[in-house]
Each structure stands twice: as C-alpha cells, then as structure tokens.
Amino acid sequence: MHHLHSGLQRLLATTVFNLFQSELQCVKEELSSSARPLVELRGISKRYGELLANDAVDLAIRPGEIHALLGENGAGKSTLVKILYGVVEPSAGEIQWEGRPVTIASPVEARALGIGMVFQHFSLFDELTVAENIAVALSDDWTLDAVRARLGDISHSYGLALEADRAVWTLSAGERQRIEIVRCLLQGPRLLILDEPTSVLTPQEAEHLFLTLDKLSAEGVSILYISHKLEEVRRLCQTATILRAGKNVASIDPRAHSAREIAALMVGNEVGGVRSTAPHVPKGEMLTVDSLSLPTGSLHGVALSSIDLAAHAGEVVGIAGIAGNGQSELFAALSGERPTDRNDAIIIAGHPCGAAGIDARRRLGAAFVPEERLGHAAAPTHRLSENTLISHAAAEVSRSGFILLRAARRLARAIVQSFDVRMPEADPQARKLSGGNLQKFVIGREMIRNPAVLVVDQPTWGVDAGAARLIRQALVDLATAGSAVIVISQDLDELFEIADRMAVIHQGRLSPMKPVSEWTKESVGLEMLGVAENSGEAVHAL
Amino acid sequence: MTTFEAILLTIVTASTPLLIASLGELVAERSGVLNLGLEGMMAMGASCSFAAAVTFDSTLMGVGAGILAGGFMAALFAVVVLGFAANQVGSGLAVTIFGLGLSGLIGAPFVGARRDPVAPLNIPGLVDIPFIGRLFFGQDLFVYGSIALTVAVGLYLGRARAGLVLRSIGENHASAHALGLPVLRTRFLAILFGGACAGLAGAYLSLVYTRFWSPGMTAGRGWIALALVVFAAWRPRWVLIGAYIFGAATVLQLHAQAAQFGVPSQLLSAVPYLATILALLLLSLRHGRAIGTPGSLGVPFVPDR
Numbered sequence: 062m063h064h065l066h067s068g069l070q071r072l073l074a075t076t077v078f079n080l081f082q083s084e085l086q087c088v089k090e091e092l093s094s095s096a097r098p099l100v101e102l103r104g105i106s107k108r109y110g111e112l113l114a115n116d117a118v119d120l121a122i123r124p125g126e127i128h129a130l131l132g133e134n135g136a137g138k139s140t141l142v143k144i145l146y147g148v149v150e151p152s153a154g155e156i157q158w159e160g161r162p163v164t165i166a167s168p169v170e171a172r173a174l175g176i177g178m179v180f181q182h183f184s185l186f187d188e189l190t191v192a193e194n195i196a197v198a199l200s201d202d203w204t205l206d207a208v209r210a211r212l213g214d215i216s217h218s219y220g221l222a223l224e225a226d227r228a229v230w231t232l233s234a235g236e237r238q239r240i241e242i243v244r245c246l247l248q249g250p251r252l253l254i255l256d257e258p259t260s261v262l263t264p265q266e267a268e269h270l271f272l273t274l275d276k277l278s279a280e281g282v283s284i285l286y287i288s289h290k291l292e293e294v295r296r297l298c299q300t301a302t303i304l305r306a307g308k309n310v311a312s313i314d315p316r317a318h319s320a321r322e323i324a325a326l327m328v329g330n331e332v333g334g335v336r337s338t339a340p341h342v343p344k345g346e347m348l349t350v351d352s353l354s355l356p357t358g359s360l361h362g363v364a365l366s367s368i369d370l371a372a373h374a375g376e377v378v379g380i381a382g383i384a385g386n387g388q389s390e391l392f393a394a395l396s397g398e399r400p401t402d403r404n405d406a407i408i409i410a411g412h413p414c415g416a417a418g419i420d421a422r423r424r425l426g427a428a429f430v431p432e433e434r435l436g437h438a439a440a441p442t443h444r445l446s447e448n449t450l451i452s453h454a455a456a457e458v459s460r461s462g463f464i465l466l467r468a469a470r471r472l473a474r475a476i477v478q479s480f481d482v483r484m485p486e487a488d489p490q491a492r493k494l495s496g497g498n499l500q501k502f503v504i505g506r507e508m509i510r511n512p513a514v515l516v517v518d519q520p521t522w523g524v525d526a527g528a529a530r531l532i533r534q535a536l537v538d539l540a541t542a543g544s545a546v547i548v549i550s551q552d553l554d555e556l557f558e559i560a561d562r563m564a565v566i567h568q569g570r571l572s573p574m575k576p577v578s579e580w581t582k583e584s585v586g587l588e589m590l591g592v593a594e595n596s597g598e599a600v601h602a603l
Numbered sequence: 604m605t606t607f608e609a610i611l612l613t614i615v616t617a618s619t620p621l622l623i624a625s626l627g628e629l630v631a632e633r634s635g636v637l638n639l640g641l642e643g644m645m646a647m648g649a650s651c652s653f654a655a656a657v658t659f660d661s662t663l664m665g666v667g668a669g670i671l672a673g674g675f676m677a678a679l680f681a682v683v684v685l686g687f688a689a690n691q692v693g694s695g696l697a698v699t700i701f702g703l704g705l706s707g708l709i710g711a712p713f714v715g716a717r718r719d720p721v722a723p724l725n726i727p728g729l730v731d732i733p734f735i736g737r738l739f740f741g742q743d744l745f746v747y748g749s750i751a752l753t754v755a756v757g758l759y760l761g762r763a764r765a766g767l768v769l770r771s772i773g774e775n776h777a778s779a780h781a782l783g784l785p786v787l788r789t790r791f792l793a794i795l796f797g798g799a800c801a802g803l804a805g806a807y808l809s810l811v812y813t814r815f816w817s818p819g820m821t822a823g824r825g826w827i828a829l830a831l832v833v834f835a836a837w838r839p840r841w842v843l844i845g846a847y848i849f850g851a852a853t854v855l856q857l858h859a860q861a862a863q864f865g866v867p868s869q870l871l872s873a874v875p876y877l878a879t880i881l882a883l884l885l886l887s888l889r890h891g892r893a894i895g896t897p898g899s900l901g902v903p904f905v906p907d908r
Binding site: 167168201 | 764767770771774775777778779780781782783784895898
C-alpha cells in the first residue's frame, strides 16, 4: 500500500513537473538557451550519382531523448546516420553539435565528440576475441588489460554479460550486439546510434535491450533509434522522424499515433494486410523429412540433427529462428545443394530423393528460392532471360543442350508481367534490379512453374513493404491453389501472418510443429533461445 | 668441419631468404592484400643489390638498393591494387613478370661479376664450441636479423595495438572502415613492408647465397615463400619452422643428387615444390578450409564516401 501510494505520488509529481517543463521549454526556446538540442542536422543532402539518398533532411535530438528514425528500405535512414557518424560525407547541409557547427570527417572524430554507433550488420571481426574487438575501436591509450578490467564493471551495471577472451564467431547475435553496445559505452557517449538493433534478436533479448536503453536515457544519453518495427518504436521513443524517398515527411510523437497511421506516413499510402480467401485445407503430404541429420559443411556452420517435417498440399509451413541456427543448412538439404546419404530422409511427392541433386528434385515438382538473391538465386551479370535457365533448364527454354533464347525471353516477360517487376530497361542484367524487384522476379520464376512444393528462405529480407506484401500474398495464393509452401524466415510477424503451421529451429534442431494459433510470440521466443523445456527460468539470466 | 656440419650451414643459408620474404608477405596478407608479385620483387632486389654492391664495392649499399628496389615494386603494386582497386591476382602476376624482365635488364652488365663472401659475425669464444659453434654463433648479420624479424613481427601482430588494427583490417575491411580504421593507409604500409622484405631476401640471394647474378636466379623462391605463408596458417612462428623445413628440402635434394641415388635429378629438384603441394593438401584436408585465412584476403576495398 505504501509502495503504491509513493508510486502514485511520484507519478503525479513527474506529470506536474513535465507539464511545468514543457511550458518552461516554450519560454526557453524563445530565449534559445539550454533546451537546445544536443545535435541538429540542417538541410543534409547526399547524392550518389543519379540517386538522391538524402534530400535536405532536418533532424534535432535533445539530450536524454530516445529519437526514432523511421522509413522503408531505401528511404535514406542508413545514409543519414552514416553521415552523422562520419562514415559518409554529406553533399550539402550542416551539422550542429550543442549549437556550434561541426564537420565530422571520420568515425574517429564522431567518437571524439561523443557519438557511438551500434551497426545493423555489426562491425565486428569474427576471428578476434571480444576484448580485441572492443580495444580496436577505442582510442590509443586503451590496452587489452584495461578493456578486460572495465568490461566487468560495464557488464555488471548494465546487465550486459560478456566473456573477454571468447572468439566472436562462437557468440550469438544477441551477444555480438552486446559487444557493440559495450564498445560504445566504454567511451562515455553522449549520443548512441542504433541501426535496426532488434532485427536479429529474440523478443526476450529485445526487451532486455529496451531496459538498457531506458537506463541510458535516464542517465542523459541521447539515443537515435533506427527501426521499421513500429510497435517497439511506440514502446521506446519520445519522438519519431519519418523519412520517405530521402526526404523527411513528418516529425511526430509515436506514442500519440497508431502503428497503422505511422506506417501510412512511411509508405505514403495505406498498406493492406495479406488476405486469405479461404482457410487452407491441407491434403496429401507433398514433402516429408524423416529424421534428417547432416554434419556441418563449413567451418562456422551448424549441424542438423534428426529433423522431422511434413508439409501438405494446400498449406504454408513456417520455420522461425534466429539467423545462423541451421536455416541455410536446412535449405541446402531440402533443395539438394547438399544431398544426404539416406535417400528416404527426404521424400518429395512420394519419391525418396535425399541423395538426389537439385535438378532431380525439380523434376519431381519442387522449387526452391534461396536467401541470397544476387549470386545464389540469380547470376548478377546475366540478363533476366538468361536467369530463367537456372531453374527451367530442363523445361521449355533449352533443347539438346542449346538455349532457346526466344523462349527464354518470352518466359522472362511472362514472369515480369505477372509479378509486377519494375525494370530500368528491357531484359536487364539481374544486378540492375532493386532488391525488391529482383526478389519478385526470383520468386515469380519458381512460382510460374506451378510447383507442388515450394521452399523459400527469407522471402522478404530487405524488401520494401509493397513488394513484401505482394510476395506474401503470392505465397498464400500458391498454397490455396494446392501447393505445399515452406517458408523459412526470421521475421516473426511475417510467419504469424501467412503460415498455417509453424516450428522453430534452434542449433540445428526443430521444435514440434504446431498450428500458428497455438503459438504466442513469447513461446516462439523461448524456442528460439532453446530454453522452452526449462520452463523459462533461463530467460532471466539473460 | 664435418660434412654434416657443412650441410647444416647450407640449410641456414637456403632458409634465410625464404624466411625474410615470407614474413613480409605474411604482414601484407594479414592486412588483406594477396601479393603475388613477390617473385618479381625478389628478382628486382637481387639484381639491384648486386649492381649497387659491385658498382660501389659495398655490401651495405647493395642491401640498401635491394630494399629500395623491392619497395619501389611494392609501391607500384600498391597504387594499382589500392588506388585503383584492381584485381590483386592479376596485378600481382603482372608485377612478377615485369620484375623478372626488368631485373634481367638491370643485371645484364653485371653477369660474370663476383662478390667476396660477407664476413660472418663470429661471436668470440662461443664460435669455437665444437659442432654447434659455427651453426649458432658464426652466422652473418642477415641470419640473426631474420630471426629478430620473426620475433618482431610476432610481437607486432600479437601484442601491439597497431598490429591489432592491421589484423582487424585484414579480417573485415568493411567493419574496419565503419569504425574509422585507416584501411588503405595500413594496407599501403603493409605492402611496402612486404616489398622491402622481398627486396632484402633478393639481396641475400645475390650477395650471400650465390655471390653472382644470373637472370631468373630467384628460381621460384618467391612462390615457395607465398605457399609458406599458407602452410604456416599466417603465424610468424610457423613461418620460421616452415622456412627451415623447405630450406632443408632444397639442400638435401642437392646432396641426394650428388650422392647419385638412382632417382632422376629432375624428380629430386621437384621435391621442395611437391612438399609445398603436399603440405597445402594436408592442411586443407584437416580443416576443411585453411585456418587463419584473413577474411578480406584478396578482396579489393572501395570506401563509400
């Protein structure tokens, strides 16, 4: 009772204080005194040849504020923060740090000002140890021993546990991110930039990160938080600046708007969900995986151990998991890029084909879309028509070893039309398409064959919202038309949206397969961490 | 002096140029640059040092000229692969061919000339110890220098901050650039160091090993030095061991030929090269991929500013 009382009192006090402050701020702003932003970008532009990545962007961050930078892929978020961190030089515009203009010519100068950055695809060195990774980014007077000593303190006060002498490649994505954060914190930053920090984390790890960020913000550190996950931005941030096609279109309080309203600002129009015409009625088994085990294929790979999986005609089966838990190995085993010794470990449409190669499996009616579109799903310097040969070689585009160019062009045109692929010229090289358009082409190339089984790895990775919606809709429609669709994805929202049944892969093992309605984000998160069987105790130890 | 002792002494002489050249290449590769121009840089070092030594009648001038010649070829290579981000394999091969040709041109007037042997650095007292005295305490400065260089490179890579920066850049140049580490500058200096070492190794060949100049006298030692770096899994300690194993193989096949083993001499001459292939094969069988390969090795870097 006493606790509740004092809590209420404090709440009341802070509310009154905040009201008072905001009023004060109005007065102060007129006087232009200490309420000034920590950092202010004015009219920042960046031109790459024809492309205007940033077009006169303004951005102001106050001390202690958690400020969201929102926008679709290609909206110019990454370019803007690279400018702020001194990696990229702006073509025009001005940066003010505590009211005085500065030029940030390199990350070293950014760090000297007090700017720290946690990168999206991590700026770590796999073969080096944790302590070495931290020391290399600090100023010259940090020795390895000093880093080891301070690592303990920082780990303790922010709950960021790390072992100094482990090699980075042995660590999980969450641990890797901790290294980046600790690296910044050791420099006593005034502004911390985080680029899509939760894209590689489980829901539990993300919540843990938010607590750390709240704590830093309370200590007066400003945070620039880049994300396209709107719910977490609404949970965490006080201000949001929204970029679209390189321009800032709005600066809002994300807590006062719904996720839908913010999404509309990001995309420029309403984004619909995927519609499912009828509930999927699964029929016969099209793909069966029977206790499939596979040793690691590469130095830092993951071994698959006794995986059981069944996909029926007419359903979408989802496979969730954090990156690097055996997804690419599972895909390689299913597609036949890595055949197994046991032929009956994988059965496609009733035919055992575990030892068969990729083309044999295609002839059985299977189709595959790997994660990496440029270089794996498509040959970068080949034209789209030539790229149809990759998976259609046995079919209509070649005869007795010769390419039927006209048929290939016709096929490419058909794919381009039915999947709305936008191209810079007629029949361009694959590398000239944007990520979203190439992904539409690659998925379309497989779907146009009407496969009995389609296996897709990360169908919408790095694809803009419009293309992602089109791809998801096509996957659902293919299942409705009677194919079995297997989607391997790290995007949980995507799987909850399109999958009928789902399982989680963790360190090469697959969890039990359950209907999506029986999963919650929490239960998926526990499986992702591999702690589901330990009644969730271990999560607190994070 | 027994025959056995003499063999041991020649092994040291055969191993030293391999060790020096490999250490330079190791530093360049640890920074992420594959320098296939090693053979050409060694050849340039050999001819320029011999020319300078004969002209000025000074071994010191010869050594200086060898290092400068290797460094000059390295600077040329660096401008092409760093400044223009050209393909490192193609550029390296071109430098080797160019270096072999140019060294022949520079060395042509000096064919037939001879230099006196470089005086060994006899350590008084110790050098008279029977059997091991000459081997350990009666070598020339190059040999002691090459051992000191191994220790220095090991300490630099393992302990020094600058070495950590160099390793990071070789491991992942994109990350290093994002953190503000000077990728191109570090690589430029690493290539120069590699070239200077190759030049020194070449100088050793013409001033100490043969004491005359003939075209093509490097005879593939640059390629062996390159293989040695892989064999050593990019670790200085293993380069030292590997250089002496390969040096021994080179010398022993000569003695085997002299002893007329009934094996064709061509086959025996091929022993060091076969050993290289075998070592690489064994390494790759054991690890699936050569352990310790710098992540960015051979990949051109273009900063996005």
